[in-house]
Amino acid sequence: MNNDAFLSDFRRMSEIGATENHGVDRQAATREDQQTRRWFATKAQEFGCSVKVDGIGNMFALLDWTPGAPYVLIGSHLDSQPLAGRFDGAYGVLAALHAAKELNEQVRAIQVLGGRPPKFNLAVANWFNEEGSRFAPSIMGSSVFAGLMDEKQMLDVKDSQGITVHDALDAIGFLGHDERPEVASYAEIHIEQGRILEREGISLGAVDRSWYTQKLEIEVLGEQSHTGATAMADRHDALTAAAKIILMVEAVTHDYDEEALVSSIGQMFVEPNSPIVVARRVKLVADLRSDSKDIVQGARATLLEKISALAIEHDIHINVRDFDIRPHRYYPEDGLILAEKVAADLGISIRRIQTMAGHDSVAINTIAPTVMMFIPSVDGVSHCEREFTKDEDMLTGLRALTEVARHLVEGALHD
Amino acid sequence: MNNDAFLSDFRRMSEIGATENHGVDRQAATREDQQTRRWFATKAQEFGCSVKVDGIGNMFALLDWTPGAPYVLIGSHLDSQPLAGRFDGAYGVLAALHAAKELNEQVRAIQVLGGRPPKFNLAVANWFNEEGSRFAPSIMGSSVFAGLMDEKQMLDVKDSQGITVHDALDAIGFLGHDERPEVASYAEIHIEQGRILEREGISLGAVDRSWYTQKLEIEVLGEQSHTGATAMADRHDALTAAAKIILMVEAVTHDYDEEALVSSIGQMFVEPNSPIVVARRVKLVADLRSDSKDIVQGARATLLEKISALAIEHDIHINVRDFDIRPHRYYPEDGLILAEKVAADLGISIRRIQTMAGHDSVAINTIAPTVMMFIPSVDGVSHCEREFTKDEDMLTGLRALTEVARHLVEGALHD
Structure with missing residues (x-):
């Protein structure tokens, strides 16, 4: 394993879309995403892979050892949130690429000596638009x-400027037509978005399940009027009601144990959003997550009740809609045992862990046995420029992913 | 006075940029503003005026009775807030145009009989961008x-899409080069943005002063992080702090008598405004108005103190900047007496009144003696589609404006 080459590649990749404070801004299908994709494609070809792009912009860097055999996929995503950290997603794609390079060299060396290739082929995946900030x-x-x-349906999704996924992918030259590789199994490594590994001084997390999550779309309908000339008593101000909802959504976490529930509003739109006009309409998105379905549903019920009371108090109308409900997803026990065996072989400390955030692996796990691993992230912060993971932790993760992938191409999780 | 012609023109004008619920949306220098301006220009030419446009898009419909004499200006603004009412501004421009038509017919009739023209010429003004919602x-x-x-400097002002006033005016064909008319005096009629006239059953308000007003630009700087994966205790959420500020800005009105102070936030921008990202930055604009300077300054001091405490409580940074401070402006006593005399002559009830909202007349009053009059507005609502004034009130206002303008062109307020 060439650690220096990995770290040097990681630094080079982090220069694409770099922000002032050591972060990156590479939202899906932007020019910066295009540059990162091109850099990835060039690097993958250099490593002996052939690069394919499917109809939704997913990239696959294929290593074909056994013609016709399905693929073990390893990867993550290169897109980022606005003003984000340089590790979230991108680390996992680059680690997968270097793992693939290592395994390819070993397989080629064995073939030269007349040895048999592994059961499955290998491909590195860069999944399109994991972050969802633009689309x-x-x-x-x-x-x-x-x-x-x-x-x-997804190709028709529009960003806030009215540009579709189809047109944005087309514009950056990554609306592909290649056939999707048949998947045998999947492995992904990602920074922990939380501080459990750091707090406990453990190098690797084996993810056993994702949290139960859901979103609420809240529409507050007041009445537009003049800020300067409407008596306070005559107003139906959608923004003051929305402000109370923002605080309610935060306060509901206090009904439960510390860290049992996260509940927040990150997005809101105010209409007409003029300095001298009382707001007519405010749209908010609340994001509720817990390891307990009961807690999410209990918090949701509390919020609905309080929002109803608020609508009466303010004499305005408030619509609430559930969406993006994501139940618990469990990763297979075999995969957890595999990750633990690899860690033991390499002398790496490991523990089972849950993911509060969504990941590409949650989706892929529904169609193929999947191993999801975390490495520590300083202070547990992510989606911000301050996001940071130490070089040694990135290299530990790279070794673990390489060994997990080696077992997977040899047929692990396929008995 | 042809009342039917006025009402029919008002209805026709209200069709331009009409919204579903009987309002209009004709923000400055948009296509709808262009259409209204063209309609106004055509109508003014039909009434015998020559139409000029100056370098900031103000339109003047001139009636030249005495070559070289200064002009009495009468008018208001045709632009609107988004989803606004059809009376705010537009009523005053159309009333001025019909008043001008009436006076022109009378002056021409007198001239045919060999009489002398009045001391001053007359022009109807449509002031550019009174509302300020786009620019x-x-x-x-x-x-x-x-x-x-x-x-x-104003031509360089940009809207939220980065389009300048210069380019927007140029695009609609209303970036003029005509010389500005020399102003002798000014009169404007407008709907009351408040419910005093309605409550007291009075037909006309003579505005004696404008309220003391100021705005605060409040920038809340938190830290961006993942909504799903950042413990509540580790957050520096700019949006929850902003929500508290919204409520503070409203609550400060309770420190004073009812209707003594209006204080509100109508505009806010959230960054990055992604459903799964804790906000990094929120910008708010607070609007404080009172007939008492002491009350505005007292409320401002209370807010600054509470905002400082909030910044400490949330461990975030909050910047506050004063802007758009508008001291009391007094309209001349002579003009008030003139309005009262006209009302008495016509048998119209009148009272003195203050304006909480800004008006073009406040600006023009700094360079020429100005008469500002209000007519009643149902429920006192404005800047919304529900804004409504009865036909009979519009016609009463039209008669009053015509008579005030008649006195002004004859030299009133110029002894």
Whole structure:
């Protein structure tokens, strides 16, 4: 394993779409995403892979050892949130590429000596639009791949400027027509978005399940009027009601144990959003997540009740709609045992862990046995420029992913 | 006075940029503003006026009775807020145009009989961008005319899409080069943005002063992080702090008598505004208005103190900047007496009143003696589709404006 080459490639990749404070801004199908994709394709070809792009912009760097055999996929996503960190997603794609290079060299060496190739082929995946900041919903490319979302419908999704996924992918030259590789199994490595590994001083997390999550779309309908000339008592201000909802969505977490529930609003739109006009309409998106379905549903019920009371108090109308409900997803026990065996072989500390955030692996796990691993992230922060993981932790993760992939191409999880 | 012609023109004009619920959407220098301007120009020419446009898009429909004499200006603004009412501004421009038609017919009839023309000429003004919703600041055209704002600087102002006032005016064909008419005096009629006239059953308000107003630009700087994977305790959420500020800005009105202070937030921008990202930055604009300078300054001091405490409580940074401070402006006593005399002559009930909202007349009053009059508005609502004024009230206002203008062209307020 060439650690220096990996770290040097990681630094080079992080220069694409770099922001002032050591982060990156590479939202899906932007010019910066295009540059990262081109860099990835060039590097993959250099490593001996052939690069394919499917109809939703997923990229696959293929290593064909056994013509016709299915593929073990390893990867993550290269797109980022706006003003994001350089590790979220991109680390996993680059680690997969270097793991593939290592395994390819070993397989070629064995073949030269007359040895048999492994049971499965290997491919590195860069899933399109995991973040969903420009085009909602998130986890788009892997969900289309897994048949959980409809490709045609997703290509019609528009960003806030009215540009479709189809046109944005076409514009950056990554609307592909290649056939999707047949998947045997999947492995992904990602930074932990939380601080459990750091707090406990453990190098690797084996993800056993994802949290139960759901979103609420909340539309507050007030009445537009003049800020300067409407008596306070005569107003039906959608923004003051929305402000109370923002605080309610945060306060509901106090009904439960610390860290049992996260609940927040990150997106809102105010209409008409003029300094001298009382707001007519505010749209908010609330995001509720817990390892317990009961807690999410309990918090949702509390919020609905309080929002109803608020609508009466303010004499305005509030619509609430559930969406993006994601139940618990469990990763297979065999995969967890595999990750634990690899860690033991390499002398790496490991623990089982849950993911609060969504990941491409959650989608792929619905169609193929999947191993999802975390490495520590300093202070547990992500989706911000301050996101940071130490070189040694990235290299530990790279070794673990390489060994997991070696077992997978040899047929692990396929008995 | 041809009342039917006025009402029929008002209905026709209200069809331009009409919205579903009887309002209009004709923001400055949009296609709808262009259509209204063209309609106004055609109508003015039909009434015998020559139409001029100055370098900031103000339109003047001139009636030249005495070559070289200064002009009495009468008018208001044709632009609107988004999803606004059809009376705010547009009523005053059309009333001025019909008043001009009436006076022109009378002057021409007198001239045919060998009589002398009045002391001053007359012009109807449509001031550019009174509303300021697309291009801030508001009251732009009349302020440039009055020398209170710099024309070049205002032409460089950009909307949220990055389009300048210069380019927007050019695009609709209303970036003029005509010389500005020399102003002798000014009169404007407008709907009351408040419910005092309605409540007291009075037909006309003579505006004696404008309220003391100021705005605060509030920038809340938190830290961006993942909504799903950042523990509640580790967050520095700019949006929850902003929500508290929205409520503070409203709550400060309770420190004073009812209707003594209006204080509100109508505009806010959230960054990055992604459903799964804790907000990094929120920008808010607060609008404080009172007839008492002490009350505005007291409320401002209370807010600054509470905002400082909030920044400490949330461990985030909050910047506050004063802007758009508008001291009391007094309309001349002579003009008030003139309005009262006209009302008495016509048998119209009148009272003195203050304006909480800004108006073009506030700007013009700094360079020429100005008469500002209000007619009642049902429920006192404005800047919304529900804004409504009865036909009979519009016609009463038209008669009053015509008579005030008659006195002004004959030399009233110029002894």
